[in-house]
Amino acid sequence: MPEVTMVGALNRALRDALAGDPRALVFGEDVGRLGGVFRVTDGLQAEFGKERVFDTPIAEAGIAGACVGLSLAGFRPVAEMQFDGFSYPALDQVISHVAKYRMRTRGIASMPIVIRIPSFGGIRGKEHHGDSPETYYVHTAGLKVVVPSGALDAYRLLSLAIADPDPVIFLEPKARYWSKEDGELGVEGPGIGEARVVREGADCALIAYGTMVSRCLDAAGRLADEGIDARVLDLRSLVPLDLEALGTAARETGRMVVVHEAARTVGMGAEIAARIMEEAFDYLQAPVMRVTGYDTPYPPASLEQHWLPSVERICDAARKAVAY
């Protein structure tokens, strides 16, 4: 079976969308001739032309705002923000318009927009290149927010996001860009809004998304050596959140550990812990544990592995949950 990187899979998803839908457009800073700073859009301008794949000025609010106008004109914009830390100038447009336009027009104007944002840490980046921005978007009604953890799911999620009639914030875990997976690219499988179990286990469940999924798998491997059978749930979709999958994991294991890079306070872990209690409080054998980044700005490269949830921190939390 062919091997593909996440960058390659994302590139294929964009290519297939451009080929399949003449209204799809790809644009952003350096996405044209250069193919994006991570090469996710490599070759697309050459194949589809400068009208459908184009560079913009450095104007994040303009890019997001243009998505609104292009949607009203019947296009399907797929925009790139160059980095997590540089997506903030667009927040006003995303929060005030991209997210609300369908509602504000009583359902008449849909916003089939995808905003791709290379996100999260772990690549020894400079400041502004390792942020976890998901909570800003998750908290904004009207947006869907998805995060792939591997190449094959990246293809599936991006294809589904582009086809979706509503705006999707597509957070790409930079640290997984060069990870490889074997298999055919396709959209069959879980949709947006569905989590998937990537490792079965009965003693506890590790809940994660993006880069932290592979770290949880590593942790589960180590825990297995100690006789702890950990399940790993890849959320994939933060909005809509798969409450059923969370409930099932809680009912079947009784011990839940939520893992994310983002700072702890009002991170996804807070929401997930609350949902788990609403769904399955009676089944819980231990408090829901959180393993997260700290409530500090993302640290410099030399310190980032102290900040990011490590396999050891994840294992510790799981051990505590199991021993509770």
Next chain:
Amino acid sequence: MLSTTPAAASLRRDMGHSRSDHPNLVRLIAPDGTAVGDTDVGLSPQELRELLRLMILTRRLDDECMALQRQGELTVYPPFRGQEAAQVGSAFALGPQDFVFPSFRELAAALVRGVDPVEYLQYHRGTWHGGPYDPLATRFAPICVPVATQIVHAVGWAMGAKLDGKAACALTYFGDGATSEGDFHEGANLAAVFGAPVVLFCQNNGWAISVPLEVQTAGPIFRRAAGYGFPGVQVDGNDVLAVFKVTKAAADRARNGLGPTLIEAMTYRMGPHTTADDSSRYRTEEELAAWAPRDPIARYRRYLVDAGVADQAFLESCDGEAEERVATIRARVVGTAAPPPSEMFDHVFAAAPPSLERQRREALGDA
């Protein structure tokens, strides 16, 4: 520190935007109604009368909206009194293929574009955000309050029109205050770079709530266009024919593939910022009195009568029609009720995800 006292600032405005009126200001009709330029702008006598009819109607409607707000039928209302020529003249210059991206003070432009004012006013009645009129059918985007944000939407739409090879343009309305926002710059620059068919229409009414023009910006707004690489024009915004003429030229230019134009229409907000504002706290009676003789409707009425295009009977019919239409609008506005609460959940997504469906049931039961 500001070096200007309020009195000095208002004196400058008393002199009639003397600091910012450019020698090349486009003006066809002087404030006293006499023609000072070529008033043949390609409109038939009937169309010339139509401009007056629309200005009279929209002013009457604006007054009624103030009354409706005072009576508790609207929540907050931003009046456009004094800006009728800027809005009617520009909106009248567009074709059915064009798309308007308003800010929040453009009820007159909306009416000219065929938006049902009753649907428009639902926004100010507090029954729906954005305005429940159909923005795609009317080609009039939702009312937009975050200052300047609509400018980039217009540019995006125009980029799309260009990609589709359509002979159509977008026109976006914004105020003098909006030109201080980053979105004005991003929009203007994007429009220039992509040659987007868009008309950037600034209604410079001298004020952004309580902040006068000279605190907002230190140079003439229309001149900024040169920095982006497209034409900028300053027009007497209280001269409906001049506004029509420059807007038509800008729209034609855009539709012909020649890119954006920035229009700075010099006008004046005769009313408060909104019904929640008390403008006596920051501007003088003298300033208002200085602008009263520049009224856009009185000026154009005199011009049309002197030119023999409109007679007394026509003027009376305009007033009569305005009374009648506004009475109907009032009755319909007063008769509209809140939408069912289920609508809070209906339009967030094309299809509500299960987690949101649960919240709908939580809020409304199984209804």
